[in-house]
Amino acid sequence: xxxxxxxxxxxxxxxxxxxxxxxxxxxxxxxxxxxKSFSFRLPKGYLKGKQIDSLEIKFYSFEPxxxxxxxxxxxxxxxxxxxxxxxxxxxxxxIFCKDFEAYAGMLSREYLDYIDYKLNLSDEELSNxxxxxPLNEEDDFSQGRREIEKAFFENENNITDAGKLEEVFKVKxxxxxxxxxxxxxxxxxxxxxxxxxxxxxxxxxxxxPISKALIKRIYIGNPxxxxxxxxxxxxxxxxxxAKALGLxxxxxxxxxxxxxxxxxxxxxxxxxxxxxMGKLELQVNDWGSYYHFRKSINxxxxxxxxxxxxxxxxxxxxxxxxxLSRGEKEIFFPFYQTNxxxxxxxxxxxxxxxxxxxxxxxxxxxxxxxxxxLYPKHLNMVGNYNSILAFDENFVSDIISMDSKAERLVxxx
Amino acid sequence: xxxxxxxxxxxxxxxxxxxxAGADEVFTGYVPLNYMECYGREKPINRRExxxxxVSLGSFSELLILNDMKAALGKEVSIAFNAIAxxxxxxxxIVEIIRKCxxxxxxxxxxxxxxxxxxxxxxxxxxxxxxxxxxxxxxxxFDELSSKNLSRFIFPRQSSIEEIENIISLxxxxxxxxxxxxxxxxxxxxxxxxxSVHCDELCHICKVPYKVKGMEIGRxxxxxxxxxxxxxxxxxxxxxxxxxxITHLKLVSRGNSGEETVKDIKTIKEAxxxxxxxxxxxxxxxxxxxxxxxxxxxxxxxxxxxxxxx
Numbered sequence: 001x002x003x004x005x006x007x008x009x010x011x012x013x014x015x016x017x018x019x020x021x022x023x024x025x026x027x028x029x030x031x032x033x034x035x036k037s038f039s040f041r042l043p044k045g046y047l048k049g050k051q052i053d054s055l056e057i058k059f060y061s062f063e064p065x066x067x068x069x070x071x072x073x074x075x076x077x078x079x080x081x082x083x084x085x086x087x088x089x090x091x092x093x094x095i096f097c098k099d100f101e102a103y104a105g106m107l108s109r110e111y112l113d114y115i116d117y118k119l120n121l122s123d124e125e126l127s128n129x130x131x132x133x134p135l136n137e138e139d140d141f142s143q144g145r146r147e148i149e150k151a152f153f154e155n156e157n158n159i160t161d162a163g164k165l166e167e168v169f170k171v172k173x174x175x176x177x178x179x180x181x182x183x184x185x186x187x188x189x190x191x192x193x194x195x196x197x198x199x200x201x202x203x204x205x206x207x208x209p210i211s212k213a214l215i216k217r218i219y220i221g222n223p224x225x226x227x228x229x230x231x232x233x234x235x236x237x238x239x240x241x242a243k244a245l246g247l248x249x250x251x252x253x254x255x256x257x258x259x260x261x262x263x264x265x266x267x268x269x270x271x272x273x274x275x276x277m278g279k280l281e282l283q284v285n286d287w288g289s290y291y292h293f294r295k296s297i298n299x300x301x302x303x304x305x306x307x308x309x310x311x312x313x314x315x316x317x318x319x320x321x322x323x324l325s326r327g328e329k330e331i332f333f334p335f336y337q338t339n340x341x342x343x344x345x346x347x348x349x350x351x352x353x354x355x356x357x358x359x360x361x362x363x364x365x366x367x368x369x370x371x372x373x374l375y376p377k378h379l380n381m382v383g384n385y386n387s388i389l390a391f392d393e394n395f396v397s398d399i400i401s402m403d404s405k406a407e408r409l410v411x412x413x
Numbered sequence: 414x415x416x417x418x419x420x421x422x423x424x425x426x427x428x429x430x431x432x433x434a435g436a437d438e439v440f441t442g443y444v445p446l447n448y449m450e451c452y453g454r455e456k457p458i459n460r461r462e463x464x465x466x467x468v469s470l471g472s473f474s475e476l477l478i479l480n481d482m483k484a485a486l487g488k489e490v491s492i493a494f495n496a497i498a499x500x501x502x503x504x505x506x507i508v509e510i511i512r513k514c515x516x517x518x519x520x521x522x523x524x525x526x527x528x529x530x531x532x533x534x535x536x537x538x539x540x541x542x543x544x545x546x547x548x549x550x551x552x553x554x555f556d557e558l559s560s561k562n563l564s565r566f567i568f569p570r571q572s573s574i575e576e577i578e579n580i581i582s583l584x585x586x587x588x589x590x591x592x593x594x595x596x597x598x599x600x601x602x603x604x605x606x607x608x609s610v611h612c613d614e615l616c617h618i619c620k621v622p623y624k625v626k627g628m629e630i631g632r633x634x635x636x637x638x639x640x641x642x643x644x645x646x647x648x649x650x651x652x653x654x655x656x657x658x659i660t661h662l663k664l665v666s667r668g669n670s671g672e673e674t675v676k677d678i679k680t681i682k683e684a685x686x687x688x689x690x691x692x693x694x695x696x697x698x699x700x701x702x703x704x705x706x707x708x709x710x711x712x713x714x715x716x717x718x719x720x721x722x723x
Contacts, residue, residue: 001425001427001467003464003465003466003467003471004444004467004469004471005444005449005463005464005465005469005471006464006465006468008446008471008472010446021657026472026473026474027445027446027471027472027473027474028474028477029470029472029474040474041474041478042474042477042478042483042676043474043478043481046474046477058446058450060449060464065453066450067446067450068702076459087429087478087482088478088481093539096713106423112648114613116463118465122414123615123616123620126616127614127615127616129603130613130614130723131614131615132502133614137568138622139622141622141624142675143626143627177682208491215596222640224606232695255548255549255552255606256553256578256581257549257551258548258550258551258552258575258576258579259573259575259576259579261477261552271673285549286548287527287547287548287554287557288549288550288552288553288554288556288557289551289553291553291554291556291557292553292556295584297437304605305548306549307497307498307605307606307608308498308608308722309455309456309498309608309609309610310608310609311608311610311612311615312610313609313615313617313618314610316615317610317612317614317615319455321583327658337606337608338607338608338609338618339602339603339606339607339608339618339619340602340603340606340607340657341571341601341602341603341606342549342569342571342604343571344608345601345602346625350625350628355601355619355623356599356601356713356714357714358569358601359573359717360573360717370625371625371626371628372625373623373624373625374619374623374624374625374626375621375623379621383623388602388609399653404649411590
């Protein structure tokens with residue numbers, strides 16, 4: 001049977017009701033297809049008193065990835081009842097139309113090609129056949145986040161292209177995401193100017209306009225993993241330092257699992273009661289936390305609550321999607337999230353040698369500070385924490401095109 | 414009360430076989446042709462995004478036929494509209510599609526988008542099953558969800574038994590049903606946070622080769638052994654799931670062959686029979702493993718369980 005999505009038809013039925021001619025358009029599934037005919041089925045007795053007046057047949061063409069539509073008027077087809085099955089009546093439509101022959105032939109070839117690729121090729125080979133996915137590059141692994149950053153920021157073409165970034169920086173509030181223990185420690189321990197200098201230098205970005213950002217806000221916490229949420233006393237200390245520096249603060253909560261709810265509520269209540277900041281904001285990444293905290297605190301929705309198609313391999317399919325991760329008020333860049341696992345897959349890899357054997361981690365060993373999951377270089381992605389993050393090489397133009405969707409930009413090197 | 418088996422179905426031709434094998438309910442997708450044409454594969458309506466497989470019903474006439482089968486065989490059919498990234502125009506479109514489905518005789522819908530759930534609030538007589546693709550669940554969620562149409566909550570794959578039990582006990586809505594994943598496709602990542610593509614021309618992103626810096630671990634080589642639940646199994650957890658308050662068990666099978674799904678349904682059925690006759694958890698697990706996995710299981714466990722009865 002032909003898969004439904006690649007070929008279907010809409011039949012126009014006409015019938016008389018109360019002496020008035022009626023029209024009905026009914027989608028039907030095409031079951032079998034040849035260059036001369038197709039079979040389809042209708043509920044039992046559905047055609048009683050009705051005639052099929054015309055057919056609109058849709059064929060999915062893989063190139064150019066759209067449906068080709070063929071209208072067939074009643075002079076150009078015949079319908080015959082093939083069989084009365086238990087729950088439906090099976091029909092055959094015989095089409096006298098050269099275009100039908102051509103389209104049906106095209107579809108059959110493409111579908112059979114797909115089956116052939118699926119049965120006989122590796123994933124990489126199939127992808128190479130069906131889109132521009134590169135062959136023989138899957139064993140060329142990147143060396144992790146720093147290498148990805150270095151390759152981008154030390155490329156002079158990327159520096160000259162990013163002049164527009166400085167213009168954007170002038171009109172947006174710029175923040176930095178302190179998403180791990182090292183960044184938090186650095187922020188606390190170093191003078192702010194030194195922290196910023198080292199932050200961009202570590203990512204090889206010193207000569208890139210991104211390093212010219214005037215940081216006005218810090219985001220404290222990891223949006224993906226709750227185990228990286230700092231202790232409440234540390235957060236209070238961070239807030240105090242930020243206040244002294246004239247920085248605004250957003251506290252970031254990863255999705256809160258059920259058994260952590262009581263502890264998190266207590267910590268957030270403590271923080272929001274104890275801090276001396278004028279405006280403190282909480283960003284959450286699960287709906288339960290959003291509904292709970294919005295009753296009493298300034299809450300925004302984080303990037304895991306703003307979903308969208310984000311895959312570095314889409315470029316090979318010729319698809320341009322909005323890659324950068326978005327929160328309610330901000331765009332995070334240059335890394336964007338593609339996948340997150342609430343059961344830490346890195347922990348599973350390190351402790352059980354199998355990424356799939358993950359479970360809820362209670363006592364975190366902090367493997368994410370020591371290990372990264374590496375992927376093929378051409379994908380610009382890395383496994384950090386419990387997530388896959390990819391680097392958007394077009395982040396400058398993407399920020400500009402997403403401009404209206406955010407009042408802030410948050411750097412997440 | 415015996416937990417019910419909910420089987421995923423990609424083609425109505427499998428419905429009768431699934432019912433005969435012992436499925437109590439079936440779920441599927443419906444993607445109208447004009448929706449495919451308008452939104453293409455890039456803005457899917459549910460979480461089965463491929464086109465070269467039978468994963469959803471593709472036409473309204475199929476819905477009508479399936480409804481007749483439903484009336485004859487009596488097993489409920491839920492339709493999934495559980496895409497996680499919907500635009501406002503898609504939501505409006507989906508509401509109209511749901512209205513068409515209601516006219517065709519359907520009342521159960523699986524939804525992951527809270528705005529969409531809100532838009533369906535005023536429609537009487539429907540039952541909304543909150544998809545596991547909604548995100549990390551905790552009991553705070555239920556303090557807010559109050560729509561009269563909410564009938565069931567489907568826990569996401571990555572839920573522990575302890576979490577499931579706690580959430581169920583704290584939900585003020587005591588009439589709600591609860592569904593848990595039981596067999597097949599234990600994803601490495603959480604569905605609600607999976608923004609990568611699932612298309613015909615690219616493998617799932619979790620199958621892209623990887624390695625850990627400094628460790629000799631590479632891509633998992635998947636060897637097919639044909640034992641039940643080799644891609645994900647929760648059969649050992651049935652005692653705990655029942656105790657936690659789970660009422661429905663999800664068999665992930667849309668896109669699988671009908672024959673394989675029938676085997677899986679019968680496997681679950683047998684496990685439930687063993688469960689009904691078991692004296693305690695250890696007794697259940699021992700007997701179930703002996704009968705269903707005489708040569709050993711996949712160890713690809715959905716749930717971590719304590720071996721000892723509590």
